[in-house]
Amino acid sequence: MGLAASYIALALGGLCFMYALKYYASTLIALSLLNPEGRLDDMVIRPEEPRLDYAEQPLVSVHLPFYNEANVARRIIDACVDLDYGNYEVLVADDSRDQTLEVLRDPEYRVDTPAVKFVHRKDRSGFKGGALQEALRYMHPDAEYVAVFDADFIPPPDIIHKFLSVFDRASGAGKPVVAVQGYQLHYLNKNENWLTKGVRTEYSGSYMVERVAEEALGAMKMVSGSVFMVRADALRSLGWTTSITEDWELTLRLYLEGYRVVYTPLIQAPAEIPSTVSRLVRQRMRWAEGHTHAVRRYFWRVLLSDRMTAAEKAEFLYFAPYYLQSLLFILGTACWIVSEVYRRRPPFWTPLLGWGLVVSNLLAVPMMGLAGVFLEGDLTDDYPGVLGFAAISLLLTPYQAYAALKGLLESREGSWVRTLKTGFITDSLIGVKFRSLVSWLEGLGVRLGGGPPGAVPPLPRGPVRRLLMAACVLLMALPFLDRAVSLAMALARLLLSDPHLAASWGAIFG
């Protein structure tokens, strides 16, 4: 039993280690400031870029799916009505049963510029995807782009210009760009409690590190449900599906059509964070179930597609068991402890291999979150969130694993469980955030604005950056460190035992 457990531990630990390596590599990429091929240039917005005159502006339809959003409805509608763009409409797709309807009935929102339309459904058929499909039905026929925001977001006034700017710059080469995903800056109530701090760190790792690396590597990027703009012709053609993770399914269908999605951390819309464990668990269980269900349905179509690149397919394979990672880690660690108790191990097993796998796998995701808040300039304030993030990862494990298995095995998805938005704000630092990100991209070697190259001094690397990078390298090598040391020592002994070799060694190195 001990030996079997040790082999299972090694297999599961090795699988988790593959994920951990990707996280560490992503962290190194995001921290490295290297941009030799200029691939990250697609992400860039040039603040001084002249904006389009009204006559040149494509019509943009802003879609806001609502379901019982009484606490935040006015906030998002007010923000969208005040966008700094001429040619757009705002379309609320509403399934509410609460006081949200009073907001929709308010004569204040009967305005022409921008045109504001409210579409209320008497049922929730198709959940969010169904509501967004209804929005497509009543969208202006001349609309060229669709931007989607969930109700708890606050899009900044210049967000449409930024989206269009990235579309314009990214469309020059490669596969056609169908959507631009921005940063869902879950930030507004980050200091509400330990959970919100943890989730804020998690998002920071995902949006400042993981997705940045995906963009740099040309991998598949997700359309993530909010803060994205998509070409209206493609959306009209494909339509929304009724999946409980309609965004992930749309992503897969867009890639299967030969399109690509571009990610930029410079387009940001702040949002609130689920502030109780039960809300977070429900949200993540929905994600896990819907995600895995879609993976099962699209698995072979994606792998056999001739319209997707190898990097995109590799990313899909990585995404496939995404919500089972924590379970694999816990099972692997449990098996490893069993094998330790029985003192039965494979012949090549070393204590450092076992402990190294555990430590390296355990710290990979928190390290990404730590790097994320560092890159945003929030390390001093937000580093405690890393502990919350680690706790959340473990806390969610059984729930996500159950939901993922449900999505994998059941023929139909469950129903949509909404995440309550409270409208509670503890932080709003958008201007500071943007400046920090500009510095970050300048540090990447990407030229911003109209100045000559090199005019903007790069972000100093600094000891914290070096420390984080060194920690990543160390943790990547940790499981094999003793073997590497043994190998080096054996080599040294071999060299020193042979007088001729020792003499040569001495001559070379003095």
Place this chain on the structure above:
Amino acid sequence: MGKHFAVEQGDLYIFTTGPDVMLGLGSFSGELGLFEAGTAWRVSSRVAVVEDVLHRQLESAQIVLRLHGYERASLPRSALESYFVDGREAAIIERILAGRMPVPVVSAEGGDEG
């Protein structure tokens, strides 16, 4: 230019053109159930649509609308839907004007009175 309403295939369309402003949806009582959770409805600055209106709802709604100066119009559903979607009032005004029949003039010499 005008305040109108139309009933097409069981759906109630309330719409305005020109400088006329859409009446507040609060003008309809909650008991009427027109712009409530259990009904499918849409509203823009120019058009409000309630789907599958019951006869009793329609009767009450007509009273409210006429009190606010709305006139009943007969327009194709497609034109009303387009007006909600694109907000182009030129097409809808043209149709309203085309639908208005000239009022027959009865001369003093004519008729049966003599």
